[in-house]
Amino acid sequence: MQLHTDNRIRVGVIYGTQKKAAPVWFVWKGTKYSIQEITYYWQDRKGREPLHYFSVTDGDNLFKLCFNGFTLNWHLVEVHQQDL
Amino acid sequence: MTIRNESTLAQPPDWGLSERTRVIMHLDMDAFFGSVEQAANPMLRGRPIAVCGSKERSVVSCASYEARPYGVKAGMPVNQARRICPSLTLVEADISKYVDTSMRVISILRGFSPKVEVYSIDEAFLDVTGCLLLFSGIENIARRIKERIRKELSLTCSIGVGPNKLVAKMASEMEKPDGLTVIRKDELHGILKELPVQDLPGVGDKLAHHLEVLGIRTCGQLGTAPVSMLTRRFGIIGQRLREMGQGIDNSPVIPLGKEPEAKSVGHSMTLDRDISDRWEINRFILQLSEMVGRRLRKARCSGRTVTLTLRYSDFHTFTKQMTMKRYINESREIYLNALEILDSLVLRQPVRLLGVKVSGLSRDCLQLSFFPQDRKRREVMKVMDRVNDRYGEFSLTYSSLLDNLRQRRVITPNWRPEEDRHW
Numbered sequence: 001m002q003l004h005t006d007n008r009i010r011v012g013v014i015y016g017t018q019k020k021a022a023p024v025w026f027v028w029k030g031t032k033y034s035i036q037e038i039t040y041y042w043q044d045r046k047g048r049e050p051l052h053y054f055s056v057t058d059g060d061n062l063f064k065l066c067f068n069g070f071t072l073n074w075h076l077v078e079v080h081q082q083d084l
Numbered sequence: 085m086t087i088r089n090e091s092t093l094a095q096p097p098d099w100g101l102s103e104r105t106r107v108i109m110h111l112d113m114d115a116f117f118g119s120v121e122q123a124a125n126p127m128l129r130g131r132p133i134a135v136c137g138s139k140e141r142s143v144v145s146c147a148s149y150e151a152r153p154y155g156v157k158a159g160m161p162v163n164q165a166r167r168i169c170p171s172l173t174l175v176e177a178d179i180s181k182y183v184d185t186s187m188r189v190i191s192i193l194r195g196f197s198p199k200v201e202v203y204s205i206d207e208a209f210l211d212v213t214g215c216l217l218l219f220s221g222i223e224n225i226a227r228r229i230k231e232r233i234r235k236e237l238s239l240t241c242s243i244g245v246g247p248n249k250l251v252a253k254m255a256s257e258m259e260k261p262d263g264l265t266v267i268r269k270d271e272l273h274g275i276l277k278e279l280p281v282q283d284l285p286g287v288g289d290k291l292a293h294h295l296e297v298l299g300i301r302t303c304g305q306l307g308t309a310p311v312s313m314l315t316r317r318f319g320i321i322g323q324r325l326r327e328m329g330q331g332i333d334n335s336p337v338i339p340l341g342k343e344p345e346a347k348s349v350g351h352s353m354t355l356d357r358d359i360s361d362r363w364e365i366n367r368f369i370l371q372l373s374e375m376v377g378r379r380l381r382k383a384r385c386s387g388r389t390v391t392l393t394l395r396y397s398d399f400h401t402f403t404k405q406m407t408m409k410r411y412i413n414e415s416r417e418i419y420l421n422a423l424e425i426l427d428s429l430v431l432r433q434p435v436r437l438l439g440v441k442v443s444g445l446s447r448d449c450l451q452l453s454f455f456p457q458d459r460k461r462r463e464v465m466k467v468m469d470r471v472n473d474r475y476g477e478f479s480l481t482y483s484s485l486l487d488n489l490r491q492r493r494v495i496t497p498n499w500r501p502e503e504d505r506h507w
Contacts, residue, residue: 040124040238044180046476053181055124062125080125 003079011065011074023054023065028076033058053077105269107222108337109210110244110252111229113189114261116206118148120185121175123238133173136162141436142354145177149261182206185237190340192232196225201337209249211337226264247272250333253285272331277304284328294318295325303329349385350441351375358397358434365435369422370415371485372440377415378477381469385445386411390421393439396432404429407444410451414465418442 012025025034039062040055050069055062064078113119117135122128132151134144144165147156154169166172186205193200196219199211212225219225226243233239240262244255247269255265267275281303282292298317300306306329314322327333338344351372359365369392380386390412391405404425412418422440453459471480478485 037126039126040120040181042181042184044184047472047474047479049476051180057126062127080127 001081003081005076005079007076009065009074009076011067021052021067023056023067023074026063026065026074026076033063105213105247106211107213107216108246108249108252109212109222109226110203110246110249110256111189111193111208111210112242112244112253112256112260113186113206113233114240114242115146115148116186116239117146117177117182118151118175119239120181121178122148124181125175128173128175131173132156132169132171133175134162134165135175135177136165137177137354138162138356141356185239188237189233189239189241192229192236195232196229199337199339202340209252209337222266223264230262230264246331248331248333249335249337250285250328251331254279254283257283276307276329276331277302279303281306281329287328303331305329307331345445345447346383346385347445348387348391348441348443349376349379349383349445350391350439350443352393352437352439354395354437355435358436360431360434365426365438366423367484367487368438369426369440370419370482372438373419373422374415374478374481374485376440376442377413377418378469378472380413380442380445381465383447385447386413386450387442387446388412388444389442390418390425391439391441391443392422392425393437393441394429394431394435395437397434397436399436400433401437403439405443411446411449413442413450414462416461416465 007028010027011023013021013023015021022038023035025032027033035056036059037057038054039057040053042053044051044053048070052067052069054065054067056065057063060081062078062080063076066075066077067073068075118133121133121135122131128148130150131148132154133148134151134156135146136142136144142162144156144158144160144162146158147160147165151165151169151172154172156165156169156172162174166174182205186202190200190202190208193208193210197210197212197215201209203209212219212222215225216222219228222245226245230241230243233241242256242260242263243265244252244258245264245266246252246255247267251267251272255267256263258265279302280292281287281295281300282289284303284306287295294317295301295306298309298313300309306325309326309329311323311326314325316322318325353368353372355368359368388409388411389405389407391403393401393403395401406421406425408421412421418440453462468480472478
């Protein structure tokens with residue numbers, strides 16, 4: 001099942017040495033999800049705002065997270081559940 | 085033909101013939117949209133999937149290799165694809181993902197040659213003639229490109245190499261997925277001799293049928309056919325067809341930023357449902373006009389010819405155009421001209437697809453108006469453009485679009501990276 005949302009979320013991020021940032025956990029609806037793998041990363045732009053998208057999995061479900069490089073906010077934009 | 089022998093990799097290939105012989109590479113991403121979705125979503129890996137505009141309507145944009153044995157292919161209506169492959173998973177296209185991935189592929193390619201021509205979102209040509217010694221031979225370049233794409237993007241591609249773009253493209257089709265095919269000039273004659281004409285890029289079923297009527301089934305036959313016969317039947321492309329049959333193609337690899345200026349700007353959309361209501365049709369035409377107008381104004385272009393495309397529910401498609409005396413790029417003017425075309429038609433069936441195009445383009449060419457209301461309208465449009473540049477497309481738009489605004493991004497066949505686009 002696929003769910004579209006636009007919830008602001010809290011995210012834990014590790015910043016690496018080579019301009020790379022990797023989300024490691026996020027909290028959505030009071031539950032903390034540990035990110036097992038970043039499966040894909042891509043960039044887009046809304047007007048002048050750079051958007052960084054991360055497809056991540058907690059081992060069971062797939063989530064699409066978006067980091068707005070202008071507002072510095074993280075959003076959860078999509079959830080794919082295993083029963084797909 | 086296909087060479088994977090390690091001992092030959094370090095040697096620059098003996099292209100053989102003159103100093104002017106070029107070495108052209110064609111890279112084709114394997115089932116691009118589907119592979120990107122499978123890379124992004126582990127649940128889709130190994131499954132038959134089809135990427136499409138919407139799950140209810142539209143056509144398949146890309147079928148994964150797992151879906152192809154069922155007969156699912158690009159261009160097929162999604163309902164038909166579902167019928168022939170019940171286990172098919174439909175994935176709605178996420179254009180931003182493909183555009184960004186494509187730009188990363190192009191960036192990898194530019195690390196090997198400055199002469200990279202973006203042919204479409206998932207295909208590119210490279211002229212590597214001057215880079216062979218630098219990278220120890222053509223196959224070494226191809227192998228390194230494939231390695232980087234696999235490592236950095238988790239995707240595969242097929243690469244063809246030949247003395248020109250035509251042969252390189254043919255070569256990349258010969259082994260898929262994840263193939264590498266090299267056709268040297270001295271092998272060309274033997275390969276083309278029995279190759280069906282349909283395998284030539286640009287020769288579709290219809291043209292192949294016309295050729296068959298003339299007794300031409302293979303490239304070898306096409307390459308030896310009298311030019312007079314081909315010209316009589318096909319007009320000016322007769323000569324070109326004969327050259328294609330001989331594997332001749334002198335077209336250059338046109339690097340990014342050096343492309344000729346665009347001749348038209350257009351958008352089309354398949355609607356979520358067939359519509360007959362004139363007010364609804366008008367709103368979609370306004371949306372398309374705004375998309376076209378925005379692109380024209382960003383490129384400081386304007387055009388004189390407006391074309392409206394309509395597709396009925398039975399897939400019958402037709403276009404009608406109107407040419408004006410002056411150049412326009414305001415969305416409202418494009419819209420009014422498109423409506424004038426629509427008014428001249430009698431709609432026989434509900435409409436499933438609409439398209440608006442402006443052609444006859446010129447740069448920095450706009451008629452100044454004497455009338456204050458025109459100048460005011462142009463000022464308002466400039467402010468709207470500035471707001472949309474800052475906050476994103478359709479952030480500020482016509483209120484009549486708010487009810488059914490769908491800003492579906494589409495990939496056109498002539499897609500190019502936007503920052504490099506040359507008008």
